[in-house]
Amino acid sequence: MVAFIDVHRYSPFKGSMNVDERMIEMNTLPVVVVGGGPIGLAAAAQLRERGLTPQVFERGPVAGAAISEWNHVRLFSSWAELIDPAARRLLDATGWVAPDDDAYPTGQDWTSNYLQPLAAALGDIVQLGTEVIGVARRGRRRQHRGPHHRAGCHRRLRHMDHPQSARW
Numbered sequence: 001m002v003a004f005i006d007v008h009r010y011s012p013f014k015g016s017m018n019v020d021e022r023m024i025e026m027n028t029l030p031v032v033v034v035g036g037g038p039i040g041l042a043a044a045a046q047l048r049e050r051g052l053t054p055q056v057f058e059r060g061p062v063a064g065a066a067i068s069e070w071n072h073v074r075l076f077s078s079w080a081e082l083i084d085p086a087a088r089r090l091l092d093a094t095g096w097v098a099p100d101d102d103a104y105p106t107g108q109d110w111t112s113n114y115l116q117p118l119a120a121a122l123g124d125i126v127q128l129g130t131e132v133i134g135v136a137r138r139g140r141r142r143q144h145r146g147p148h149h150r151a152g153c154h155r156r157l158r159h160m161d162h163p164q165s166a167r168w
């Protein structure tokens with residue numbers, strides 16, 4: 001996960017804002033999560049509970065794309081250990097049928113019974129088929145104020161349907 005904040009602006013060595021003022025200002029900055037695996041999606045669910053709207057970029061065609069490579073393998077963790085609490089609360093509100101906490105899923109179960117419903121519940125903040133191919137701190141690289149400019153950061157994306165269309 002990458003949280004984009006203006007590091008220079010919020011440096012402890014600079015500025016006159018106190019901690020509360022800085023937290024308020026930081027809440028206005030965008031948060032980007034790189035990867036729609038179990039950790040990235042759980043982070044997104046946690047962020048949403050805190051009133052933030054992150055953007056999740058997943059390079060694969062589905063959430064949990066990396067796990068899809070070992071679909072047939074059974075995990076050594078039970079469902080109770082694999083479901084993030086904030087993700088569970090979000091899913092429960094959608095009418096999701098929770099798996100048995102004591103059962104041990106396969107990779108396929110993990111993606112189809114949890115990660116993919118979770119990505120759907122998170123909605124359009126999860127952008128599939130989009131690879132983050134670069135991140136630069138503001139002021140450290142050439143800046144383009146195109147549609148993907150955000151305060152304090154730049155990210156470079158490549159969509160799977162347009163592999164040549166990398167952009168800042």
Ligand SMILES: Cc1cc2nc3c(=O)[nH]c(=O)nc-3n(C[C@H](O)[C@H](O)[C@H](O)COP(=O)(O)OP(=O)(O)OC[C@H]3O[C@@H](n4cnc5c(N)ncnc54)[C@H](O)[C@@H]3O)c2cc1C
Nearest residue numbers: 035036037038039040057058059065066075076077131132
């Ligand atoms: C065979 C096997 C069995 C396992 N069993 C267990 C178990 O029983 N219990 C357990 O806790 N853990 C288990 N693990 C480990 C578990 O799979 C990982 O800890 C977990 O998947 C990590 O989640 P993640 O979201 O950090 O990373 P990942 O699952 O790797 O997800 C990262 C996602 O980010 C995407 N991505 C990567 N780079 C980019 C980019 N530049 N731009 C956009 N998207 C990107 C990938 O496509 C991927 O979907 C197992 C792993 C394996 C291989």
